Amino acid sequence: MRMYIQTFLYKYIVFLYRIQEKKFDFLYGYRYNNYHSRIEGQQKSQNGVFMIVRKYMKNFLKYKYLLKELVVKNIKLKYRRSYLGVLWTLIEPLLQMLVLTLVFGTFFGKDDPQYPVYILTGRLLFGFYSSATKAGLKAVSGNASMIKKVYVPKYIYVLSSVLSNFVTFLISLIVLVGVAAVLHVKPTIYLLEAVVPLLILFVFTIGCGLILATLNVFFRDIEYIWSVFTLLLMYASAIFYQPTKIINSGNSWIFDINPLFMCIANFRNAVLYGQPMQMSYFVTSSAFAFVSVVIGVILFYKNQDKFILYV
Amino acid sequence: MQKDVAIQVKDVGIRFHLSQERVDNLKEYMIKFLRRDLKYNEFWALKDISFDILKGQRLGVLGLNGSGKSTLLKVVSGVLKPTAGTIRTNGVIAPLLELGAGFSPEYTGRENIYLYGAVLGYTKDFLDEKFDEIVDFSGLGKFIEVPVKNYSSGMKSRLGFSIATVVEPDILILDEVLSVGDKKFRKKSENKIMSMFDKGVTVLFVSHSLEQVKRLCDQAIILDSGRLVAHGPVEKVARVYKEMTE
Incomplete structure (x- = not known):
């Protein structure tokens, strides 16, 4: 009896398994009836979603070392020939914070002893977004000589420019730790949540980088439009003023469509205010990040074979 | 693909758009788009190219300027994607x-x-291992610590050649690079390529010089305005090419 049940179960499982396979044919890109024809079928067609993803993963792993080399190169060359070198990643935001505190402190931060931390959090995240998108924008058009001569997966250029900016951004967070300590900002358990807005911003920036890099190949105007746009974005992201000022004036929509502001706000909640993050900001900015990456990847892949003809 | 085929080129075509004036800013694009004025001249740099290179064969590509030789090399090395047709390669490619x-x-x-x-797809371990060999072969000595912007063009191509050939390739793609550096280095690089030939590497070689092709290759093709006009043993093809050019 037990034997019978076992065989039955076995057959049933095999049956289910076959149905699964049929259903997901489009994913695997091949169809097989028994184990032996499987290998053959696999070679015949490589159009399934999984097969394509696997192919790209394999290619990515092959060029993982190149990605690292490019990130290192971008960071190394940025500070080569300067006496203070990488220290500038710390000094620059610190000086900017001082200037902004001096200029806006009397307007916006009168009774807030921790106003410099407020500015620094905004400035650092905005600085990352603006410099990373600018670098991503030029990642393809600026590497024209390479793209024309050697085969390298082209998204590596975009990824490496965003990544190298992210690394320098992470280094510059040391300044934030220092300033926060000096101004007695007390770390709370919510500090752990600071990782979340940073990751969302990182993903969002990659999406934007892919979109901008693609557009800039075909229209060199994007570069100029984007620098004006980032200026606008800076004023719309509550870097040196309190967001309540805008919200109270009935223009809260500015923040509702600004994922950068949402990331900054949640980052401040974690670092400065010791509050849990605002869920609506978390959800909306994640959605923005996801959509930008999807659009970016599709746009990039649809056009990347044409790049070489335009750069 | 059969096992003994190193490169399979099948019905490959490359189409370029030649617009009379380059439209690379938004304003012009919008205006032309609205006026339905976006016209392109189609131009096939390569059309219906098919050939196989067997493992160990050395194929010379002959043709006049603008016949599509370099485009063909770019397609095979993967820089350009063909508009039509497929390319399959079997083994490690070193594009020089x-x-x-x-x-x-x-x-x-x-x-x-x-x-x-x-960039060429080597790993860190491999480069660590081969580092001394590369420096040795390039003959750069202490200049290896100098920024490349201060190199002469000869030094640059010597270093490039040394890096590109340190891997033991199955397929070698050559574009008249045998004229690298000074006489001494040229000899050295030719010896290196010859030693690869002895190991049975597959070669795709582009040149204007009939002599060079005859010396290095056993097979040849002729391209004319992007079309394949002849394919066969080098002696036969060379005769055809001579007639064509005279």
Whole structure:
């Protein structure tokens, strides 16, 4: 009896398994009836979603070392020939914070002893977004000589420019730790949540980088439009003023469509205010990040074979 | 694909758009788009090219300027994607095209070995292992610590050649690079390529020089305005080419 049940179960499982396979044919890109024809079928067609993803993963792993080399190169060359070198990643935001505190402190931060931390959090995240998108924008058009001569997966250029900016951004967070300590900002358990807005911003920036890099190949105007746009974005992201000022004036929509502001706000909640993050900001900015990456990847892949003809 | 085929080129075509004036800014694009004025002249740089190179064969590509030779090399090395048809390659490819194109001028020779090596798809371990060999072969000595922007063009291509050939390739793509550096280095590089020939590497070689092709290759093709006009043993094809050019 037990034997019978076992065989039955076995057959049933095999049956289910076959149905699964049929259903997901489009994913695997091949169809097989028994184990032996499987290998053959696999070679015949490589159009399934999984097969394509696997192919790209394999290619990515092959060029993982190149990605690292490019990130290192971008960071190394940025500070080569300067006496203070990488220290500038710390000094620059610190000086900017001082200037902004001096200029806006009397307007916006009168009774807030921790106003410099407020500015620094905004400035650092905005600085990352603006410099990373600018670098991503030029990642393809600026590497024209390479793209024309050697085969390298082209998204590596975009990824490496965003990544190298992210690394320098992470280094510059040391300044934030220092300033926060000096101004007695007390770390709370919510500090752990600071990782979340940073990751969302990182993903969002990659999406934007892919979109901008693609557009800039075909229209060199994007570069100029984007620098004006980032200026606008800076004023719309509550870097040196309190967001309540805008919200109270009935223009809260500015923040509702600004994922950068949402990331900054949640980052401040974690670092400065010791509050849990605002869920609506978390959800909306994640959605923005996801959509930008999807659009970016599709746009990039649809056009990347044409790049070489335009750069 | 059969096992003994190294490169399979099948019905390959490359189409370029030649617009009369380059439209690369938004304003012009919008205006032309609205006026339905976006016209392109189609131009096939390659059309219906099919051939196989068997393992160990050395194929010379002959043709006049603008016949599509370099485009063909770019397609085979993967830089350009064909508009039509397929390319299949079997084995490790070393493209010796425009040596040193991937160098970063601010970087020193040492740093560039790692960067360019990574561009060619080598691993870090492999480069660590072969580093001395590359420096030795390039003959750069202490200049390896100098930024590449201060190199002469000969030094640059010597370094490029040394990096590109340190891997033991199955397929070698050559674009008249045998004229690298001074006489001494040229001899050295020719010897290196010859030793690869002895190991049975498959070669795709582009040249204007009939003599060179005859000396290095056993098979040849002729391209004329992007079309394949002849394919066969080098002696036969050379005769056809001679008639064509005279």
